[in-house]
Amino acid sequence: MTEMTAVGVADALGTLGSTTALDVVTTRHAYVAFALLLCTGLYVLIASPNLVKKIIGLNLFQTAIFLLFVTSGYVEGGSIPIVYPDASGGPYVSPLPHVIVLTAIVVGVSLTAVGLALCLRIYDEYGTLRVDTLRELLREEGTLPAGPEAGGRTSDASRGESDE
Secondary structure (H helix, E strand, O other): OOOOOHHHHHHHHHHHHOOOHHHHHHHOHHHHHHHHHHHHHHHHHHHOOEHHHHHHHHHHHHHHHHHHHHHHOOOOOOEOOOOOOOOOOOOEOOOHHHHHHHHHHHHHHHHHHHHHHHHHHHHHHHOOOEHHHHHHHHHHHOOOOOOOOOOOOOOHHHHOOOOO
16 A cells, blocks of 8 residues: 655645646536536526526526436446447446436426416416516416515415404
């Protein structure tokens, strides 16, 4: 067993420390794309008041997760996981991340279709896809309980208390 000296540890840390952000960006394209897609999708999902744009943001977010799974399953120099009797073996690529991603793509497409169908129905009924406008329309209609009053307190009816 080798002894770790202060010089050996310093050399190892120096090698790790010499990796710059530019090196990471140029060698790890998929992880950079993952981060950009994830942040963009999350921002669109949270910041946009339009329901269709929220669905698009959700799709970007899902795509980032798919990319992460496929990238994590990559093996440098790996081959397909079919073992022949005369083969000596070697690193194989796991098919599990790809299977999970294919299943998630089917679920994502179904979720998108249902979301867009609901958007069509909401637009036909209320004439808008903006969340804030829909919230106001539903409050006027009486379907959605009234929000907090100006003082920050909710009414007795919305808390479930009765006058009796």
